[in-house]
Amino acid sequence: MTEQTASWRVNFRQTASYQIRKAPDIFHPNNRALSSPGRKFGDRRFVVVDQTVFNTHSDEIRTYFTSNGMDAKIVTIPGGEENKSVDNYLTILYELDNFPIHRRDEPIIAIGGGVVTDLVGFAASSYRRGIPHINVPTTLMGYIDASIGIKTGVNFNFQKNRLGAFSPPLQVFLDRAFLKTLPRRHILNGVCEMIKLGLIKDRGLFNLLEHSGEACIHSKFQDETGEKILDRSIYGMLDEIQPNLFEENLARKVDFGHTFSYGLETIPDGDLLHGEAVLLDIAFSISIAHKRGLLTGAEIERILHLIDQLGLPLDHRGIDARRLWKSLEERTYHRNGLQRVPLPAGIGECIFVNDIAKDEIQAAVNQLEEWTVVKHAEIR
Amino acid sequence: MTEQTASWRVNFRQTASYQIRKAPDIFHPNNRALSSPGRKFGDRRFVVVDQTVFNTHSDEIRTYFTSNGMDAKIVTIPGGEENKSVDNYLTILYELDNFPIHRRDEPIIAIGGGVVTDLVGFAASSYRRGIPHINVPTTLMGYIDASIGIKTGVNFNFQKNRLGAFSPPLQVFLDRAFLKTLPRRHILNGVCEMIKLGLIKDRGLFNLLEHSGEACIHSKFQDETGEKILDRSIYGMLDEIQPNLFEENLARKVDFGHTFSYGLETIPDGDLLHGEAVLLDIAFSISIAHKRGLLTGAEIERILHLIDQLGLPLDHRGIDARRLWKSLEERTYHRNGLQRVPLPAGIGECIFVNDIAKDEIQAAVNQLEEWTVVKHAEIR
Numbered sequence: 001m002t003e004q005t006a007s008w009r010v011n012f013r014q015t016a017s018y019q020i021r022k023a024p025d026i027f028h029p030n031n032r033a034l035s036s037p038g039r040k041f042g043d044r045r046f047v048v049v050d051q052t053v054f055n056t057h058s059d060e061i062r063t064y065f066t067s068n069g070m071d072a073k074i075v076t077i078p079g080g081e082e083n084k085s086v087d088n089y090l091t092i093l094y095e096l097d098n099f100p101i102h103r104r105d106e107p108i109i110a111i112g113g114g115v116v117t118d119l120v121g122f123a124a125s126s127y128r129r130g131i132p133h134i135n136v137p138t139t140l141m142g143y144i145d146a147s148i149g150i151k152t153g154v155n156f157n158f159q160k161n162r163l164g165a166f167s168p169p170l171q172v173f174l175d176r177a178f179l180k181t182l183p184r185r186h187i188l189n190g191v192c193e194m195i196k197l198g199l200i201k202d203r204g205l206f207n208l209l210e211h212s213g214e215a216c217i218h219s220k221f222q223d224e225t226g227e228k229i230l231d232r233s234i235y236g237m238l239d240e241i242q243p244n245l246f247e248e249n250l251a252r253k254v255d256f257g258h259t260f261s262y263g264l265e266t267i268p269d270g271d272l273l274h275g276e277a278v279l280l281d282i283a284f285s286i287s288i289a290h291k292r293g294l295l296t297g298a299e300i301e302r303i304l305h306l307i308d309q310l311g312l313p314l315d316h317r318g319i320d321a322r323r324l325w326k327s328l329e330e331r332t333y334h335r336n337g338l339q340r341v342p343l344p345a346g347i348g349e350c351i352f353v354n355d356i357a358k359d360e361i362q363a364a365v366n367q368l369e370e371w372t373v374v375k376h377a378e379i380r
Numbered sequence: 381m382t383e384q385t386a387s388w389r390v391n392f393r394q395t396a397s398y399q400i401r402k403a404p405d406i407f408h409p410n411n412r413a414l415s416s417p418g419r420k421f422g423d424r425r426f427v428v429v430d431q432t433v434f435n436t437h438s439d440e441i442r443t444y445f446t447s448n449g450m451d452a453k454i455v456t457i458p459g460g461e462e463n464k465s466v467d468n469y470l471t472i473l474y475e476l477d478n479f480p481i482h483r484r485d486e487p488i489i490a491i492g493g494g495v496v497t498d499l500v501g502f503a504a505s506s507y508r509r510g511i512p513h514i515n516v517p518t519t520l521m522g523y524i525d526a527s528i529g530i531k532t533g534v535n536f537n538f539q540k541n542r543l544g545a546f547s548p549p550l551q552v553f554l555d556r557a558f559l560k561t562l563p564r565r566h567i568l569n570g571v572c573e574m575i576k577l578g579l580i581k582d583r584g585l586f587n588l589l590e591h592s593g594e595a596c597i598h599s600k601f602q603d604e605t606g607e608k609i610l611d612r613s614i615y616g617m618l619d620e621i622q623p624n625l626f627e628e629n630l631a632r633k634v635d636f637g638h639t640f641s642y643g644l645e646t647i648p649d650g651d652l653l654h655g656e657a658v659l660l661d662i663a664f665s666i667s668i669a670h671k672r673g674l675l676t677g678a679e680i681e682r683i684l685h686l687i688d689q690l691g692l693p694l695d696h697r698g699i700d701a702r703r704l705w706k707s708l709e710e711r712t713y714h715r716n717g718l719q720r721v722p723l724p725a726g727i728g729e730c731i732f733v734n735d736i737a738k739d740e741i742q743a744a745v746n747q748l749e750e751w752t753v754v755k756h757a758e759i760r
Contacts, residue, residue, distance in 0.1 A: 007401035012625045014394045021387035097537045104716040129544045157477045164509045336484040
């Protein structure tokens with residue numbers, strides 16, 4: 001760089017890393033996980049907790065910080081997609097700003113599902129242009145997906161995650177015990193993301209779900225196979241996102257199930273969970289893949305059988321092809337002008353396509369109708 | 381990274397660079413500066429323009445995009461610190477979201493002073509977790525300071541720049557002609573940042589301001605020496621921030637003049653410009669530096685003479701030591717628990733101190749009172 005010139009160039013490089021670590025019994029006063037990152041004397045912690053989690057764990061949480069000599073300000077936020085709002089983002093920031101903390105060595109802590117960790121991550125990324133944050137996922141979706149990556153965000157203008165930041169956490173602490181009290185519907189919600197991973201990149205995970213999925217759902221992943229499946233899901237997710245954390249490459253395998261689902265999650269008064277919308281997207285996508293000769297009839301049978309066996313919900317009422325097409329159009333803007341839709345090519349592999357047509361989507365909607373009619377007929 | 385483990389580590393590295401380039405006659409239809417970054421066919425541009433700039437240049441701006449075959453959506457934002465608000469940040473995002481653009485190759489364009497480039501930069505950093513943006517500064521403060529770095533932000537909870545992001549621009553285009561129509565007060569506003577740079581790191585710039593500052597202010601930096609001083613200021617700023625873009629090191633020379641000024645800019649109903657607050661901070665700081673033996677009496681004379689000669693405003697009415705102390709306390713949180721206040725040690729050098737006491741600030745306030753009384757007496 002020189003002084004007198006017609007132009008200057010500023011170069012920069014940022015390197016960093018973060019750790020995802022198992023920390024069972026996380027609120028035990030002697031567990032150093034939550035108290036060790038950051039400064040040690042006279043320190044303060046700003047903690048945002050999912051309302052439902054706090055209802056169950058408030059005493060433990062308060063005792064943990066008190067007995068570790070920390071002045072903790074605890075704020076609760078209700079879970080649920082409708083609470084992932086700009087209003088809650090600003091509420092967190094007001095509370096934080098009125099409880100001053102040091103900019104670098106008093107990390108803020110998020111304890112909850114994806115809604116809470118996404119909200120807190122975005123708030124942390126924008127407070128004083130970025131302060132450190134720690135994630136403690138309490139849902140299955142958070143444990144294997146939302147809390148372990150660097151994507152944060154809030155819904156805006158009726159669009160999911162329209163605002164947000166790539167904001168790596170300082171650390172992620174995993175305590176599987178939170179899953180014990182999770183309602184069955186929220187366990188299944190996370191299982192849908194496991195099926196996604198199995199289908200597009202890990203045939204072994206798919207096999208595991210076929211053999212042990214039912215038992216794991218029953219034990220809420222507290223048994224040994226449950227831990228194995230959790231670990232394999234985390235590994236698969238990190239293996240996929242680590243080389244492409246900032247999405248320089250917009251063709252992402254983990255976007256399987258995240259093309260048509262996008263528009264399904266923002267249906268007014270709809271109440272699909274994220275994983276439920278992803279599963280519907282998977283159903284439409286495998287139908288398209290089948291018609292294109294990417295999946296055999298036997299593979300389709302296997303996938304539908306797994307969905308049925310695990311009791312996963314495929315409720316397609318109120319979904320028409322027009323809505324799915326609009327969602328694809330939106331994702332095409334997001335993927336910079338190309339569809340880049342991942343489709344499975346056999347179980348455990350995938351390819352990307354850019355030419356899905358309206359009538360293929362209509363056919364997929366009709367196909368899902370047939371599949372579920374057959375299923376309902378069988379049940380009767 | 382392995383599958384079965386008690387912890388995983390995610391490593392990442394981001395490299396990038398951006399260019400700051402002179403682009404005179406920027407709205408001439410044949411000037412490719414604004415039209416060249418991004419895609420070439422059927423492209424769209426979202427453009428945010430300072431209201432005052434748009435009042436003068438609306439025809440040129442519209443014609444520029446039309447004649448370059450671009451569908452431009454133009455949004456105007458009034459300048460002034462009170463408009464650097466969360467409301468305007470969200471307004472920009474609503475307008476942007478309702479004018480869809482590709483995520484990667486249709487950069488949004490900010491044309492204005494620091495308020496507009498800071499607002500747009502923060503909006504760009506958070507829309508879809510980051511889209512590219514281009515800065516075109518139209519004020520002297522923007523030209524040599526606000527638009528050329530990577531700091532973006534908005535005011536929040538009565539605190540300046542409390543929310544924001546480190547968000548490198550895709551490019552910065554400089555057209556010195558904008559300064560021609562700038563009111564004298566806004567020219568002086570930028571000159572205060574030049575004095576800051578001269579004092580803490582560039583004695584040559586300080587000398588240039590002594591010899592040619594008056595003439596440059598008169599010509600609004602349109603003459604040859606004006607260009608030399610502008611270039612030297614940009615070079616000095618970039619030289620300082622490039623190795624520390626993300627502020628890993630919180631002891632920053634460019635924070636000279638930005639410790640006590642912070643609280644002065646948020647006085648209710650106050651109307652100090654940023655540079656005016658910085659100049660007051662400089663006055664307090666050199667007084668403290670003088671008392672600590674870091675500046676000689678002759679150096680103080682030289683600095684005060686330059687301020688006087690250039691007609692820079694030192695209006696300290698309504699400022700008491702308590703407010704300055706509170707501002708220092710706030711900046712201490714921002715600088716992670718240490719004051720890290722830069723003080724000049726001779727003209728063109730600086731050191732950092734962490735032990736400024738309340739009574740030193742009171743003495744500095746009294747000293748400024750004396751200096752300005754002497755000045756007023758001399759004028760009479």
